[in-house]
Amino acid sequence: MTEQKVFIIGLPRTATTSLCVATLSLGFKTAHTAYTQRAMDEAQIIADTPVFCDYQQLDKAYPNAKFVYLSRESDKWLPSIRQLLERMYTNLQRSDGGFNPILKRCYNDIFAPLTLDNIAKDSFLLACYQRHYQGALDYFTGREQDLLIIDVAHTDSFQQLADFLDVTALQPSQNFERINIGGKVTAWKKIKHSLKVEATEKGKIDSVKR
Numbered sequence: 001m002t003e004q005k006v007f008i009i010g011l012p013r014t015a016t017t018s019l020c021v022a023t024l025s026l027g028f029k030t031a032h033t034a035y036t037q038r039a040m041d042e043a044q045i046i047a048d049t050p051v052f053c054d055y056q057q058l059d060k061a062y063p064n065a066k067f068v069y070l071s072r073e074s075d076k077w078l079p080s081i082r083q084l085l086e087r088m089y090t091n092l093q094r095s096d097g098g099f100n101p102i103l104k105r106c107y108n109d110i111f112a113p114l115t116l117d118n119i120a121k122d123s124f125l126l127a128c129y130q131r132h133y134q135g136a137l138d139y140f141t142g143r144e145q146d147l148l149i150i151d152v153a154h155t156d157s158f159q160q161l162a163d164f165l166d167v168t169a170l171q172p173s174q175n176f177e178r179i180n181i182g183g184k185v186t187a188w189k190k191i192k193h194s195l196k197v198e199a200t201e202k203g204k205i206d207s208v209k210r
Contacts, residue, residue, distance in 0.1 A: 001027065002166040005062045008047035009055045010070025011110065011132055013080040015152040016047040017188050018176045019070060022158065024193045025174065026167050031197040032188045035102055035205035043197040052132070053106035056139055066164065069136050069149045076153075077129065078122055085111065085119045100205050152176040 006028075008016055020032040023045040031043035033050075040046065040058075051058065059065055085107075091098030092107050092114065108114050111128050118124040140147040148164040150157040158175050162168075179187045 001168075002066065002164075004044075005065040006045045006068060006165065007051045007055055007058055007062075007065055008045065008068045008070060009052050009136060010047075010068070010072075011052055011077075011081070011129060012048065013077055013084055014070035014072045015176065015179075016070060017179045018152055019068070019161070020045065020047050020188065021179060021191065022161065022174075022176055023165075024191070024195050026162065026165065027195070028165070029195045029197050031199055033103075033199040034197070035100060035199050036201050037206055038201065039197050039199055049103045049106045053109050055136070059139075065146075067136075067140070067147045068161065068164065069133070069147060071133070071149055071151045073151070073153070074126060074129070078125055081125055082119055085114070086116070089114070089116060089119065102205060 006023075008019055010016055010019075017032055020030045023030045028045045029043050030045040031039050031047070033048045034040045034043060034046050035050075055067060059067070085092075088099070088107065092104050098104065110132060111118075111125075136147070148160060150160050152158075159170070162170055
């Protein structure tokens with residue numbers, strides 16, 4: 001089993017929660033989002049915000065880390081990300097509260113310019129996806145051994161992840177669970193596991209700049 005830190009750099013609605021539940025089952029300390037330095041340092045597997053936005057900086061901060069890019073077919077990803085962004089939009093743009101500033105920065109950076117008109121356009125969302133995907137490919141050019149690209153809908157993806165993480169003892173039934181179906185994004189909060197790393201410190205983020 002790998003001892004390296006592993007960052008999951010796929011965009012929202014590419015099965016980041018399913019992957020995090022899987023890595024818990026494989027024996028890794030896992031954080032689905034990390035908003036404190038403690039969470040960043042304690043977890044071995046970290047996904048979602050701020051990772052999908054800040055992976056290049058995190059690569060420098062944690063030498064020898066490995067990275068997993070979660071891909072998803074556009075016909076599945078588009079309606080899902082649109083629904084998510086429409087639900088989050090008001091709290092992403094509020095100046096008097098809403099989501100925490102790390103989360104706001106990440107979404108507004110990756111989906112810039114984030115407007116309701118743009119969210120409604122397939123072409124805009126696909127351009128955001130392609131820009132992010134190509135950025136990852138370009139960044140890891142010459143370091144392909146550090147990057148795994150999988151779509152969890154593919155039958156061999158769980159084995160590919162296990163191989164990448166140097167996990168050799170798999171149960172025949174182990175696979176990715178379908179989680180957060182129908183646009184819900186709260187499943188991770190309900191997960192109880194000794195290896196789960198909380199994203200905040202009793203609901204508070206710290207002042208670490210990323």
